[in-house]
Amino acid sequence: MQTIAPELAELAALIADSGRAGILSRLMDGRAQTASELARVASVTPQTASWHLARLVERALLKVERRGPRRLYRLATPLVAQMLEGMMTVAAIDPHPSRPPPWIDAEMRRARTCYDHLAGELGVAVTDAMREHGHLHLDQEAGELTASGRAFLRDLGIDLRAPARSRRLLCRPCLDWSERRPHLAGRAGAAVADLALQRDWIRRRPQGRSVEITEAGLVAFRDLFGARI
Numbered sequence: 001m002q003t004i005a006p007e008l009a010e011l012a013a014l015i016a017d018s019g020r021a022g023i024l025s026r027l028m029d030g031r032a033q034t035a036s037e038l039a040r041v042a043s044v045t046p047q048t049a050s051w052h053l054a055r056l057v058e059r060a061l062l063k064v065e066r067r068g069p070r071r072l073y074r075l076a077t078p079l080v081a082q083m084l085e086g087m088m089t090v091a092a093i094d095p096h097p098s099r100p101p102p103w104i105d106a107e108m109r110r111a112r113t114c115y116d117h118l119a120g121e122l123g124v125a126v127t128d129a130m131r132e133h134g135h136l137h138l139d140q141e142a143g144e145l146t147a148s149g150r151a152f153l154r155d156l157g158i159d160l161r162a163p164a165r166s167r168r169l170l171c172r173p174c175l176d177w178s179e180r181r182p183h184l185a186g187r188a189g190a191a192v193a194d195l196a197l198q199r200d201w202i203r204r205r206p207q208g209r210s211v212e213i214t215e216a217g218l219v220a221f222r223d224l225f226g227a228r229i
Contacts, residue, residue, distance in 0.1 A: 029209040030116045032072035081115030089177040107210035117189030125227040127184045143171040158191045
């Protein structure tokens with residue numbers, strides 16, 4: 001009987017390299033990066049980074065964007081980000097619960113992007129608030145925006161219409177690896193994060209995936225969403 005086991009083993013081996021894992025982790029913030037930037041993150045030479053990037057592009061985990069003379073790399077699809085977030089969640093599970101929990105950066109735990117949506121305490125708090133107000137049904141398996149949820153997001157100025165030829169789900173759960181609870185992903189989750197960035201509720205930090213919640217953001221997330229943050 002044929003199985004996908006060989007392909008699964010090949011993919012796991014590709015990601016298992018520490019340099020490529022570092023590159024993929026860095027790109028989980030959704031921003032495109034140059035080869036030299038990714039070489040520094042992965043602590044490898046530019047030549048080695050180019051080799052890693054070529055393999056990841058060939059396997060369709062990354063895609064290349066040309067901006068003038070520059071070549072920028074980003075995750076190929078949201079599905080790749082979903083796979084990586086799932087792996088991070090499993091990697092964070094401590095097989096020896098009696099040991100002290102692994103240290104997690106406080107800024108990453110507080111608020112970060114998970115590819116293109118909100119994660120950490122902020123992402124979970126926004127998701128919980130939407131559920132409590134009847135805007136969202138979400139469990140470990142699936143998610144659905146209610147009629148009131150669609151109206152709520154529309155009133156915030158969010159366009160929920162799917163782009164042409166998009167097969168991406170409007171709403172799905174994504175298990176948060178630091179909070180161990182689901183946060184909102186899919187097009188709706190990405191739209192909320194985009195709105196937060198546009199209105200300066202959150203600001204990207206120069207490095208990494210953590211984001212800063214501004215004073216205006218604290219007010220907006222508490223007053224508009226009812227989030228407890």
